[in-house]
Amino acid sequence: MGLSDTEIQSFISTIKNHSEYDFSEYSEKSLKRRIQKVIDDNRIDMPMLIKRLQNDRQFLEKTVRDITVNTTELFRDPKVWQDLRFRVLPRLKKNKTINIWHAGCSTGQEVYSLLILLNEMGLFDKAKVLATDINEDALEEAKKGVYKYRFNIGYLDNFDKVIKENPFNYEEYNDVPYSRYFRINKSDDSLLINDFLKKKPIFRKHDLVRGENFYFAKFDLILCRNVIIYFKYELQSKVFKMLHEHLYTHGYLLFGMHESMLGDIANRFDKKGHFYRKKY
Amino acid sequence: MHKAVIIGGSAGSFRVITRILHALPKNFPLPVLLNLHRLKHVRSGFVEALSIKSNIPVIEPYDKESIKAGTAYLAPSNYHMYIELNKKIALSTEEAVNHSRPSIDLSFETAAHTYQRNLLGIILSGANKDGARGLKKIKDSGGTAIVQDPKECEVATMTEAALKMTQVDHVFSTQQIIDYLLKIK
Incomplete structure (x- = not known):
């Protein structure tokens, strides 16, 4: 259950090898959660995700956007x-x-x-x-x-x-x-x-x-x-x-x-x- | 061997957690991670209220703060609190999970991954189902799960949800939870 640390590492290196983005120094637990969400939303598994990231630049860009999404509010604090x-x-x-x-x-x-x-x-x-x-x-x-x-x-x-x-x-x-x-x-x-x-x-x-x-x-x-x-x-x-x-x-x-x-x-x-x- | 305690609670848990913190000695040998829901507009003053009767320091941690024994870390309002592998806190402003930020599930799940079988998870009184999934993750990782006796809870929804999802180790009253914690060496 859940993504293994090796899977996270191969995700990170795939992105790094195929684009200018680098997630290797992102906080691990939130990154893991976001990758899991990408996998769930696309109904694929990690090997398929890696393959698509390697072959489809647009998909890679979309994945990066899905991972870096964040919430903010008017006059927070x-x-x-x-x-x-x-x-x-x-x-x-x-x-x-x-x-x-x-x-x-x-x-x-x-x-x-x-x-x-x-x-x-x-x-x-x-x-x-x-x-x-x-x-x-x-x-x-x-x-x-x-x-x-x-x-x-x-x-x-x-x-x-x-x-x-x-x-x-x-x-x-x-x-x-x-x-x-x-x-x-x-x-x-x-x-x-x-x-x-x-x-x-x-x-x-x-x-x-x-x-x-x-x-x-x-x-x-x-x-x-x-x-x-x-x-x-x-x-x-x-x-x-x-x-x-x-x-x-x-x-x-x-x-x-x-x-x-x-x-x-x-x-x-x-x-x-x-x-x-x-x-x- | 327990190496950390993580406690989740919502409506009706404030008095329980106050009693627990009051009972723990200054040299309590483990870190205590707290994830308690609070009303959206009661954002400050919570940590102070918990501190009054506590013998161990209660803090709302900063991001990347190291987790130490004998300290209680309260998930700051409006942030998720993750427990990283290097025993540091990581905060996040990702979207709420089941309408909750902080989410008990997320703190429990990440703590379970980090502490594995050395984690003790406790679910207290509350009016929603947050924490049930997280407590299951703790059990699945070999840790220990305790649930406050629903009969004693002001609001039993949360404890009942947890009991439904997981075969827990103990269903305890507040006093029994305290006795259990005091036996930890």
């Missing part, structure tokens, strides 16, 4: 967004431009959360936002900006906490209408992001594992949320170095709530709440 609003973004206010990289943006809910926040703070126009992910299906979803309403009901509370309320001043209440940023259509269970938000970010395919460079050289703020959890420690270290290189001195880096920077590279940052600020 409101506390982090409150910190962004009251502690981090104010320090970038004086910049002529604010360069932001959303690394591993998945289906884009947090990209839009950030844009909503920037707009409320009057920083929308000076922000340049690059949003990347390895998964092209997820990027397409992100560009469309259409989400399930019912799934997001709970996250409207998060919107309220971050956008309408001020945790440092309970008297403050900004009655920002949702319609400023999205339309809710209950009959077909959809939440549609408004066009001006959708036009703002540059969405690009990018694989953190390969770490290719892109034209924005440096950033003031990098969000890489719940991405490195899928990587083993060694690969995490590699990604930390790469993110460090892409940050300006004093730039900020934000991970997910239960992700942290391990290893020597952490000495090059000040940890402020959930944020890492680059020292040198």
Whole structure:
């Protein structure tokens, strides 16, 4: 029952030999689960899967997309967004431009959360936002900006906490209408992001594992949320170095709530709440 | 030989788990992995509430944290918690399984794969069927399975589902679970 470690290894090496993707340093248990799902969904066994990966490039690409799928939510972890609003973004206010990289943006809910926040703070126009992910299906979803309403009901509370309320001043209440940023259509269970938000970010395919460079050289703020959890420690270290290189001195880096920077590279940052600020 | 304990619970399990943690000594020789469902909007304060009466530290682990004896690791809200082969925690934001994130099944299954026959799995009170598949995996891997006596549970759905799927080693009251744990050397 279940895939053996040898089978996982042959899956990884097949992908590696037939494409530029490398899963050898992915966290093993979630990778195993995703491979099992590909096998179940296609109703095949491992030898057949390997054979198709060897012979069918399109199938390989689809398999990679199925494996790298990830979920994200509007304003996940409101506390982090409150910190962004009251502690981090104010320090970038004086910049002529604010360069932001959303690394591993998945289906884009947090990209839009950030844009909503920037707009409320009057920083929308000076922000340049690059949003990347390895998964092209997820990027397409992100560009469309259409989400399930019912799934997001709970996250409207998060919107309220971050956008309408001020945790440092309970008297403050900004009655920002949702319609400023999205339309809710209950009959077909959809939440549609408004066009001006959708036009703002540059969405690009990018694989953190390969770490290719892109034209924005440096950033003031990098969000890489719940991405490195899928990587083993060694690969995490590699990604930390790469993110460090892409940050300006004093730039900020934000991970997910239960992700942290391990290893020597952490000495090059000040940890402020959930944020890492680059020292040198 | 047990090398780790993993406990799953949902509705009605909070008091039980509090009692268990209160009874365990500071030098409890195993790590305790906890996967407890909580209400979507009660996301913080849970670990603090569990800590109050516990003699061993209760933490919501960070990703890739090493698993140590005498510490309780509570699956963080809104993440799945996997137990990796190198005895580290790995978190995931993959989709919910049976409407649950954290999913008890996923923690149990990955822990079973890692600890094999050295794992002790316990299912407590709860209102859904999460954990049943995971407990079976523990048994199939040679580990030990304990289920809280459904008669004692506030909500018996979860324990009954587990009992239906697996021939467990023991059906215990809370006190018997505690006695069993205290005998572990």
